[in-house]
Amino acid sequence: MILEKSILGESAALATAVCWTITAIAFEFAGKKVGSLPVNLIRLIFAFFIIGIFSYFRKGLFFASDASLEAWIWLPISGIIGFVIGDLLLFQAFVVIGARVSMLIMALTPPIAAFFGWLILNEHMSAINFIGMAVTISGIAMVILAKEHSKGPIKMKYPVKGVLLAFGGAVGQGLGLVFSKLGMKDYDPFLATQIRILAGIAGFSVLFFALNKWKNVFAAFRDKKAMTSISIGSVFGPFLGVSLSLLSIQHTTTGIASTIMAIVPVLIIIPSVVVFKERITPKEITGAVIAFVGVVMFFVF
Structure with missing residues (x-):
């Protein structure tokens, strides 16, 4: 029984990685066409109703009305931090430096989540954890830093703004995951996500009113290619x-x-090469693999 539970969790994690790969490509395409702000709000609205319909047929509940008070305290906080702050920064990073490099920097999310878990939940962190984090950072640095010539200074290969945006997204996702753990416990993960999404919709709505950007959302709805990408990203991302x-x-x-x-x-x-025709060097592939190895070291050893 324990083994079956573990296999279910590991299979879900692998499926998550595939889903996030698809959604990153879809949202990069949509963000470059209509802007990252409209994409953020529209995909959350789509996901809210997709989860509602799915949950209604699965357990007779369209909305998370059976969640505990504790869930309604922590999950909205998680939604604001993860969906509004984290994804707002990440989606803008997609536009500035692309999904591939942004998701590489997002490899810092697990170590960041563990760090916040150590601070907030008193979870244990060992010396090997910090070594794993250093290895992950070195892999990312291999991709984003370069020398113009052998004796030249090391410079950022990608715009600093985009790198900082992606790092901010990783911090938002990591901290959001910690608050998700506080609020979800044994509650249904799909309805828990719906609560987070509802908080995200509320947060973005306030932002759109403050910035007077609602016209951008309505314009995005008229772009068929962008809406197709947002729809695909909404299914594979927040749902x-x-x-x-x-x-x-x-x-x-x-x-x-x-x-x-x-x-x-x-x-x-591979999707970045096929869809966006990116030119990727062996050094960048090596850096991505090293970053992944660093995460493995962080958690496995």
């Missing part, structure tokens, strides 16, 4: 991807789940 990630941490350890999910920077290399 399947996020829900499967929560299902995974329910049925296996956070470390194993996070390690499997961290394979996204490697999985996304």
Whole structure:
């Protein structure tokens, strides 16, 4: 029974990695056409109703009305941190430096989540954890840093703004995951995601009113190619991807789940070449693999 539970969790983590690869490509395409802000809000609205319909047929509940008070306290906080702050920064990073490099920097999410778990939940961190984090950072640095010539200074290969945006996204996702653990416990992961999404919709709505950007949302609805990409990203991102990630941490350890999910920077290399015609060097592939190895070291050893 324990083995079956572990296999379910690990399978869900692998499925999550595939989903996040698809959604990163879809949202990069949509964000470059209509802007990252409209994409953020529209995909959450789509996901809210997709989860509602799915949950209604699965357990007779369209909305998470059976969640505990504790869930309604922590999950909305998680949604604001993860979906509004984290994804707002990440989606803009998609536009600035692309999904491939952004998702590579997002490989820092598991170590960051563990760090916040250590601070907030008193979870244990060992010396090997910090070594694993250093290895992950070195792999990322191999990709984003370069020399113009052999004796020249080391410079950022990609725009600093994009790198900082992606790092902010990783911090938001990591901290959001910790608050998800506080609120979800044994509650249904899909409905838990719906609560987080509802908080995200509310947060983005306030932002759109403050910035007077609603016209951008209506304009995005008229772009058929962007809407197709947003629809695909909504299914594989906040619906399947996020829900499967929560299902995974329910049925296996956070470390194993996070390690499997961290394979996204490697999985996304081929789609980036096929869809966006990116030119990827052996050094960048090596850096992505090293970053993944660092996450493995962080959790497995």
